[in-house]
Every structure is written in structure tokens, then in C-alpha cells.
Amino acid sequence: MSSALDRSPRSVIILSSAFVLLWVAVASFPFIWTLWGSFKVQGDFFSKADWRNALWGTRTLIETGSTFTGAGYDGAWVQEEFWRAAINTLIVVFFTVIISLTFGTLGGYALARSGRKYAFGLLMIALVFRAMPHITLVSGYLLPFFEWNLWGHLPTSIIVLVAINQPFTLWMLHSFFLNIPKDLDESAKVDGCTQFQAFRHVIIPVMWPGVITTGLFSFLLAYNDFAVTSMLLSEENRTMVPAIAGFLGSTLEEGNVMFAVAAVVSATAPLFVLVMFFQRQIVSGLTAGAVKG
Amino acid sequence: MRHKTFFWFILPSLAAMILFIALPLVSVVVQSLHIEHEQVIVVTENCGPFGCTEESSVDTEATAQLRAEQPLGRFAGLSTYFDRGHLATAEIAEAWRNRDGFGGFLSELYNLPFYKALAFTLTYTFLVTPLVILLGLLIALGVNRLPSLLKGPTIFVSLLPMIITPLIGSLILFWMIDAQGVIGKTLQWVFDDPELSLKASPALTWITLMVYGVWSSAPFAFVVFYAGLQTVNSDSLEAAMIDGATRWQQIRYVVIPHLMPLVVFISLIQLMDNFRVFEAIVGFSAQANATSLSYIIYADMRSDLTRFNSAAATSVLTVIGVAILLTPVLLRTWRDFKGKAV
Structure with missing residues (x-):
């Protein structure tokens, strides 16, 4: 063309x-502006006098003696202990991705190879589950979790995120497995492998591109989640996104919006790195579903 | 694949979905049919020199104990669904009887929390979805013409609004549109109105939220369309050109029909995602002027006195909304599948 x-x-x-x-x-200006502004003081980032103060750091120079300041980062990471939230996020995201992919590859493989009516029915149900607003599910968890003392712990959030992730993971891996020729595992079965052995020795070695792409999207879902983590985690187990929301409640009055700005920039950085390295996979993943229709 | 093998392969995934998606939906339905226990009233008889008086007081201890023992509360049937916070049938009937023209009736309706949220959710869903598709298509057509050296960086930048955490993305924009932020200041200067604030009026808040919605979802449509453009058959374009089709006609009659299946796919995903608009309202602190179904569920659970039954009833109504939204798609896919099987 x-x-x-x-x-x-x-x-x-x-x-x-x-x-x-x-x-x-x-698309890029808000990020550049916030990154730049996070090294200024509040008087510059929210300028009463002149928005250009944020560019030159006029107030920052007066208040701190330099045109750049790390006060926001210091406040967020040291004073407000944002690092705890960062560690919690790391735990939640890591386990969510690993468990999602394990469950998803097994299920997606079965759905791709079955071709029966109930396999299709399951995919349709998964699509309906995919459409459920997460907060409606959370309102179902809250009361039972309180009752059974499951509320507030990291593993609870992890398993809930895994479940919410499953419909999407199943769809995506199902379409990847459809692209792997059936003959591959069929011939292994002819050679005397069971279905699981065929999966283990023939499919697993060739499935990694699909798994990595799906893993990226599981990562994004777990990392970006607000509905589940803000409702199901206790204060000390909070991950980064609800912690940022918490900053807003507590810091606006103290005039420390810059803590939240610094935290926001910190939480965005891993996403930038992710896109930088995995741009190709993200693009192919977004289109995989579309091509299959 | 044999039934048994299929079962063992799908088991972990299925168990997770049944336990944490299907059962919570059941739990939501059960909760919505119950209501918190009423306060325990004790009636004591005080007899004095002038006869006896009956005095009723709230037994806080017994109330707390009863509520702790049975947090689900007592069975209330469908009453929560029809109360003022939800379908509000009585209020609507009242407003209809005393209506002051159709507009007056609508504004009465808009004062009811559920309908207010529904109005925003539907407006958002059905305005943002087509705008996302349109903008995504335009960007894809534009990027497709770029020299290949520039395509990579452009796609990188374009992906950013999409992969950013929704709450963080909306916060970033919220700070910029603040009356003292860079966009807010610029708008004041453009409209020459130092009092202009995007947070003040409902209409401006709605527009802000929708602009955010388009900004954050357009990259998704763009990437899908861009991939679709790579597979346009160059022979058909060539043929159209030889037949004297103008540039616009080429796009209209060759490119767009080729992209049509993608439009269906993007609309489906976008309808599902936009219907649960939620984080943006938290990020923009827009709850005074715009609430969505997801947001009122969140608010019910966040309030000091968690109203499980109210949140659950709204959840059930939301799920019904999702089902209505999805029915045409599901029916169509099911027909296609049956057609293939036969």
C-alpha cells in the first residue's frame, strides 16, 4: 500500500x-510536564502567578536555593514510606503474573485443542466475566472476606486478581495456541505421549512468545488495578496505586501535593521501561485478539 | 482431546473463575436481598406517682451484638432495589404525577442518585466509544504515512496514555487542569476569564472526563487499526486508483471496509471498558458533578457505615446492564459458531 x-x-x-x-x-506532554514539575516545589507546579515559573523553577530557587529539588521524592519515599507500597506492589504483581500464566496456559491450551461445544461455551462465559466491572465483584467479596478474616492480606488480593485476570488470559493464550499447528502435539501423541507429556515436551518449548505477551498484559492489569487493591488491602499492606490515592486524602491539607506528584512519577517509571523494551509484544498482543475476531 | 484430559487442564483456571467471579456474583445477589438489622428497641415501663409511662430506647449493645452475629442482616426481598437510592419507583411515580413538562421530569429523575450515575455512565460509554474509534483511525492513517524511521518512536509515545495506570493518568491531567495548573491557566488566558475552573460546572466536568477517556483509550484503537492497515490488499487499492477513485474514495471504499471487523472488535472492548468508568472519577475528584454506576458502588463501600445491601443492589443492576450491552454480541458469536459447526 x-x-x-x-x-x-x-x-x-x-x-x-x-x-x-x-x-x-x-500524548506525551502530560508526562513530560509532570516529570519536570516533580522536581519543583508546589508554588511552581501550581503557580498562582505565572505558569512559566514551573519551567524556570522561580519559587523553587527561592525556597530551596536550587532550581531542582528532590523534596517531593524524599517526602514520599522516606517520610511517607512509599517504599513499603512499592514492595507490596512487587509481591502482588509478581505472584499474580506467575499464577495467572500457569493457570492460563493449561486452560488456554485445553480450550484451543478441544473444539467441542462446551469449550466454546466456556469461552463465551469467560467473555461475559471479562465484561464484569471489577467493583461489582469486589462488593461480593467484601462481606465474606470480613467474616472469614481473609480481608486485608496480600495473598487474598493476589488470588482475586488472578481470577479477574483469567478470562482475558484464557482468551489470549487460546488464540496463541490456535496458531501452533495441531500436528505438533498430535504426532507426539502418536509416538506414545500422553496429552500432558505432549504439552510438556512439545508445546511448552514453543509457546514462550505468546506467554510473554500475555504476561505483559497480566502485569499491566495487576499493576494498574485500583478497585481490588484499594478495597481489599489493609493500610499496611497497601500497594502503590491505593497508596497514591491515600496521599491525596492526607497531604492536600498539609500542602504536600508534591509527595503525590513524586509518587505518581515513581509509579509511572516502570511502565515506561516496560513499553520501551516490549513495545513489539504489546502491539502484537493488542492485535492478536482482533485478527482472530 | 478427551473430556477427562480437558477437565484436568482447565480445572485450575475454572476453579479460580468459579470461586472468585461466579460465587461473588451469587454473593452480590444474596446480599442485595438482605438489609441490616433494625436497632433493637427496648420498652421499659416507668411507674411513678402519676401513673406509668412507657419509654422506648435503643439497646446499643444488643444492636451491635445482633449486627455482629448476623452481618448479612435480615431478609428484605426486593425492597432495596426499589428504594430511593436505586430504582426509586415511588419517587418516579410521584415525579411523573407532578411533572412540570418532560424536562422538569427529567431533572427530577437526575436528582435520584442511581439515575444520575446511569445518565453519566451511558453518556460516557456511547460518546467516548465512537470518538475513540474515530481518533484511533485518524492517528493510524497518519502514522501509516510516516517514514518508517519515525514510526517506532511515534508508536512508543502513543502507547503511553493507554498503559498508564488509570488513576495515575487521571491525576496527572487533574493537576494540569487545576485552576493553577498549566492547562487551567492557559484556558483562563484563552477565554480571558480568570475565574474559569473546569471543576466547577457539571457540564465542564463531564467534558473533562470524556476528554480523558478518549485520550486514554484512543491508543488502543490506533494500534489495532494500524495493524489492520498493514494488511490492506495493495492490489485492490491499485485497482481503485486505476478506476479513477480519489484519495477519499479509496479510503471510503477499500480501506474502511477492510477495517470493519476491527471496528466491531474495538467497539466491543470499548463498550465493556467504558461502561465501568470509575478510576477517572476518583482521580478527578469529580463525584459532586459526575458519578458512574461503578463509583456509587465504591462510595457505598467506602462510607463510614458500609452499606453492603445498597452496594450489592447497584452491583446487580450494573451486571444486568452489562448483560444487556453484551447480548447482541453474544447472540451473533453463537450464531457464527453454530454456522461453522454445520
């Missing part, structure tokens, strides 16, 4: 380039 487009008139090229440029600005 590029050959046909090479002959575009200049006006079309200029117009479309300008549009893309505008989009790039809209």
Missing part, C-alpha cells in the same frame, strides 16, 4: 504529519 501512498499530494502529507505531531504532543 505504500507504493500508492508515495504519490500523495504535498497538502495531504503536511496535513497528516501535522495531525500526528499534534497527537504526539497531546
Whole structure:
């Protein structure tokens, strides 16, 4: 299609380039601005006088003696102990991804190889579950979890996130396994392997691209979750996102919005790194579902 | 694959989904049919020189004990569904009888919390979804024309609004549109109105939330469309050009029909995701002017006195809404599957 487009008139090229440029600005400016502003004091980030103060750090220079300050980061990580939330996030995300993928590869493989009516029915049910707003499920957990003393612990949140993740993981891995030729495990079975041995020795070695892509999306779901972690974790077990929400409640009055800004930038950094390294996988993962319809 | 093997492979996944998705849905239904125990009233008779008076007082201890023993409360049937916080049938009937024109009736309706949330949720879902598709398509067409050296970095930047934590993304924008933030200040300057605040009026809050919704979801549509554009058949484009189709006609009659299945896919995902709009309202602190179904459930659970039954009833109504939204898709997929099988 590029050959046909090479002959575009200049006006079309200029117009479309300008549009893309505008989009790039809209998509990136909030991040750049917040990153830059997180090293200033509140008087600059929220400037009563002139928004350009945030660029030059006018108030920051007056208040701290330098145009950049790490006060926000110091306040968030040391004073408010944001590192605890970071460790909790690490635990929750790590186990959610590992367990999701283990369950998901087994289930997705079975769904891809069965082709029976009930396998299709299960996929449809998974689609309905995928559409459930997470907060409606949380309202179902809350009372029983209180009663059984399961509320507030990290493992509870992990297993809930795994379950909420399953419908999506199943769909995605199911479509990846459909792309792996059936002959591969069929011939292993002809050679005398059981279904599980065929899975273990033939499928597992070739499934990693699909698993890594699905793992990325499980990571994003667990990392970005607010509904589950904010309702099901006690204060000392809070992960980063509910901790940031907590900052807002406690710091707005004290005039320490900059703690929240610094925490927000800190929590965004891993996502940047993730996209930088796995851009190709994320793009292919987003389109995998679409191609299969 | 044999039934038994299938069963063992699917078991962990199925168990997780039954325990933590299907059972909670049952639990929500059960909770919604119950209501918290009433306060225990003790009637004591005080007899004095002028006869006896009956005095009733609340036995706080007994109330607390009863509520702790049976946190589910007592069976209340469907009453929670029809109370003022939910379907509010009595209030609606009242408002209809005393209606002051249709507009007046609607504004009465909008004062009821459930309908207020429903109005925003539906408006958000059905405005943001088409806008996301349109913007995504435009970006994809634009990026597709870029020299290949620029494509990688452009896609990288475009993915950022999508992968960012929703709460964090909305907070970042919230700080920028603050009356003292950079966008807020710029808007005041553009409209020459130093009092302008995007948080003050309901209409502006709605627009802000929807702009955020489009900003954060457009990358998803863009990436899907972009991948679709890579597979457009160049022969058909060539043929269309030889037949004298203009650029617009090429897009209209060759590219867009090719992308149509993707539009269905994106709409499905976006309808599901937009219907549960929630984090943005927390991030933008917009609850005074805009609430969504998910948000009122959250608010019920967050309040000092957790109203499990109220949250549960709203949850059930939300799930019914999701079911209505999904029915056409499910029916169609099921027909396709049966068609394939035959």
C-alpha cells in the first residue's frame, strides 16, 4: 500500500504529519510536564502567578536555593514510606503474573485443542466475566472476606486478581495456541505421549512468545488495578496505586501535593521501561485478539 | 482431546473463575436481598406517682451484638432495589404525577442518585466509544504515512496514555487542569476569564472526563487499526486508483471496509471498558458533578457505615446492564459458531 501512498499530494502529507505531531504532543506532554514539575516545589507546579515559573523553577530557587529539588521524592519515599507500597506492589504483581500464566496456559491450551461445544461455551462465559466491572465483584467479596478474616492480606488480593485476570488470559493464550499447528502435539501423541507429556515436551518449548505477551498484559492489569487493591488491602499492606490515592486524602491539607506528584512519577517509571523494551509484544498482543475476531 | 484430559487442564483456571467471579456474583445477589438489622428497641415501663409511662430506647449493645452475629442482616426481598437510592419507583411515580413538562421530569429523575450515575455512565460509554474509534483511525492513517524511521518512536509515545495506570493518568491531567495548573491557566488566558475552573460546572466536568477517556483509550484503537492497515490488499487499492477513485474514495471504499471487523472488535472492548468508568472519577475528584454506576458502588463501600445491601443492589443492576450491552454480541458469536459447526 505504500507504493500508492508515495504519490500523495504535498497538502495531504503536511496535513497528516501535522495531525500526528499534534497527537504526539497531546500524548506525551502530560508526562513530560509532570516529570519536570516533580522536581519543583508546589508554588511552581501550581503557580498562582505565572505558569512559566514551573519551567524556570522561580519559587523553587527561592525556597530551596536550587532550581531542582528532590523534596517531593524524599517526602514520599522516606517520610511517607512509599517504599513499603512499592514492595507490596512487587509481591502482588509478581505472584499474580506467575499464577495467572500457569493457570492460563493449561486452560488456554485445553480450550484451543478441544473444539467441542462446551469449550466454546466456556469461552463465551469467560467473555461475559471479562465484561464484569471489577467493583461489582469486589462488593461480593467484601462481606465474606470480613467474616472469614481473609480481608486485608496480600495473598487474598493476589488470588482475586488472578481470577479477574483469567478470562482475558484464557482468551489470549487460546488464540496463541490456535496458531501452533495441531500436528505438533498430535504426532507426539502418536509416538506414545500422553496429552500432558505432549504439552510438556512439545508445546511448552514453543509457546514462550505468546506467554510473554500475555504476561505483559497480566502485569499491566495487576499493576494498574485500583478497585481490588484499594478495597481489599489493609493500610499496611497497601500497594502503590491505593497508596497514591491515600496521599491525596492526607497531604492536600498539609500542602504536600508534591509527595503525590513524586509518587505518581515513581509509579509511572516502570511502565515506561516496560513499553520501551516490549513495545513489539504489546502491539502484537493488542492485535492478536482482533485478527482472530 | 478427551473430556477427562480437558477437565484436568482447565480445572485450575475454572476453579479460580468459579470461586472468585461466579460465587461473588451469587454473593452480590444474596446480599442485595438482605438489609441490616433494625436497632433493637427496648420498652421499659416507668411507674411513678402519676401513673406509668412507657419509654422506648435503643439497646446499643444488643444492636451491635445482633449486627455482629448476623452481618448479612435480615431478609428484605426486593425492597432495596426499589428504594430511593436505586430504582426509586415511588419517587418516579410521584415525579411523573407532578411533572412540570418532560424536562422538569427529567431533572427530577437526575436528582435520584442511581439515575444520575446511569445518565453519566451511558453518556460516557456511547460518546467516548465512537470518538475513540474515530481518533484511533485518524492517528493510524497518519502514522501509516510516516517514514518508517519515525514510526517506532511515534508508536512508543502513543502507547503511553493507554498503559498508564488509570488513576495515575487521571491525576496527572487533574493537576494540569487545576485552576493553577498549566492547562487551567492557559484556558483562563484563552477565554480571558480568570475565574474559569473546569471543576466547577457539571457540564465542564463531564467534558473533562470524556476528554480523558478518549485520550486514554484512543491508543488502543490506533494500534489495532494500524495493524489492520498493514494488511490492506495493495492490489485492490491499485485497482481503485486505476478506476479513477480519489484519495477519499479509496479510503471510503477499500480501506474502511477492510477495517470493519476491527471496528466491531474495538467497539466491543470499548463498550465493556467504558461502561465501568470509575478510576477517572476518583482521580478527578469529580463525584459532586459526575458519578458512574461503578463509583456509587465504591462510595457505598467506602462510607463510614458500609452499606453492603445498597452496594450489592447497584452491583446487580450494573451486571444486568452489562448483560444487556453484551447480548447482541453474544447472540451473533453463537450464531457464527453454530454456522461453522454445520
